[in-house]
Amino acid sequence: MHDFHTHFIPSDVITWLKDNKELINAKWTKTDENKNEFLVVNEKWGFELKQAFIDSERYLQEQAAAGVSHSVVSPIPQLFLYDFPDEITTEISNVYNRSLAEWSKSAPQKISALGTVPLTNPDKAAQVLQNAMNLGLKGVIIGPGLPGQMLSDGFFTPFFEEANRQKAIVFIHPLLCEDPRLKRRMMPNLIGVPWETTVCATDLLLSGLIDTYPNVKILFAHGGGFLPYQIGRLDKGYEQWKLVSSNLKAPPSEYLKRFWYDTVLWNEESLEFLVKAVGTDRVVPGSDYPFDLSVWPPEVKFQEGIYSLLG
Template sequence: MARVVDVHTHYVPRGWPRLGEDGTAPWLRLESEREATIMVGSSEFRRILANCWDAETRLEEMAEDEVDVQVVSPTPVFFSYDRTPADGVRIAKVFNDLALEICEPAGGRLVPFCQVPLQDPDLACAELERCLAAGHRGVEIGNHVGDRDLDDAGIVTFLQHCASTGVPVFVHPWDMPNSPRLNRWMAQWLTGMPAETHLSLLAMILGGAFDKVPDTLKICFAHGGGSFAFWLGRLENAWYERQDLVGVSEQPPSSYLGRFSVDSVVFDPSALRLLVDVLGVENVLLGSDYPYPLGERPVGQVVRKAQFLSEPARELLLGGNAARFLSLPEEVAR
């Protein structure tokens, strides 16, 4: 039986030291041994359960969903890109070290990804190296740093470093725009997150990042790549018809297919089929957004039930593609 590997899950430690003196840093309000609330200053950000920090609980729920391996990444609210580089690296070290403590009891079935102070490329590269030496297997980054997108020179420098060392990169949207229109119905999450991911892929293509980064870069975008697959035809048409504004990459947008992967968190077989048709069966990796409410449970149910997939294709989506992305040892199994 092929391994099932979930590349998109998050963790939150059960506690951490005080991060700042200005009253805006995230902290955890414990409600009980099994429940807590992430606080940002005096505001409630998200209620969470023990499956965010407890390896035994995660492994039990992985068994329920027949998942063999999880990539365990930071929760983006902790990225701290808006703080000074010194604060950013200090906070990254706190959470990266706690992530190893969460994953350690799982015998290799929980694969830790670190965070870095992306606002400073030199510090980001240094923290990545520290984390790789300590046991992290990859890095999760936010899709922008303020108004700097993934084609920013400093971020490209970091991605070049990841390519040179073979480190897998998982890109997660965060810090979505805020307005009265977006503050209803979780619209920031329902429209803002897909739009942010789509915009970041445009930056990688039209901003020339893919032209500057070696094709050895292993990079995966969350939430099915946002709306990119659906609107690739519009982007391609614009590249040809408005060369003065859009035709800025070395190649047409479709030429960059195969340079990146996306996860499968799209919740509908028709949407999954679009991803497979547009991006290729080898570029879609199982993801769930576990353990948060907008994630998929049981994990992988859309992939498992998709009638259009052949069994070899299903095995690639459930774990084969992710195992390659992570360079996962063969011995890590159910």
């Protein structure tokens, strides 16, 4: 059984964070005796440093106990560090990518990995992506854009050109939504996270980017957010408005089948709907392990999606 959506922080990255804690305003705190330390970066990105995040043996033991034979490991979104200058983001990307590549080479039957890139500088991101692929990584995980920049914007052309050349997996993972209406009851996570994916995925679909870069394998986290459920509305807009159809060669529901989606949905009926909308070869088992809202253990089905994404 595969698990395509997991996260880890190698020891070299922890060392880098400690060595540069003033530079990135990183703080380790402990407020609950029943929990591990929390790491907060730049007063913005906070998360619990569970042992499974930082202990490779613990990670592999828990994967094995859940019946997972192979995991695709990604950096954690809180450490994309897009808030910082390119030099900092490039440095942690290179440290992260080297560390994950070394781990995956030490246990290739159990681990594959994706890297991270300095998305704020697409030229550097393209170079870091190329280096990551040369190290043996399968692609990269990125956020759903930047403040004021959607991934379909020409700003990101150098990155997508390189991803297309490399036939890389680009796993688009949301960051917490900053909509001021969501500042209560965990809504930034509950609906803000899938909403960020929805906006990004809809924009990419309607932009026709996948026609321009057909070799890029775009994977959306959390079942594609709300997009699959609302694809009929997009199809209707395609019939009605030139602004919707101008970049497309087919209805949006056809383009929906050209991306990949993980199974992190927590609801069997939702998952069945996704599979019916995009096909079994476009869905990959994932868990979001070891975050609190993980589907654990992950789905045992959808190996066809794994083969089509890794093939």
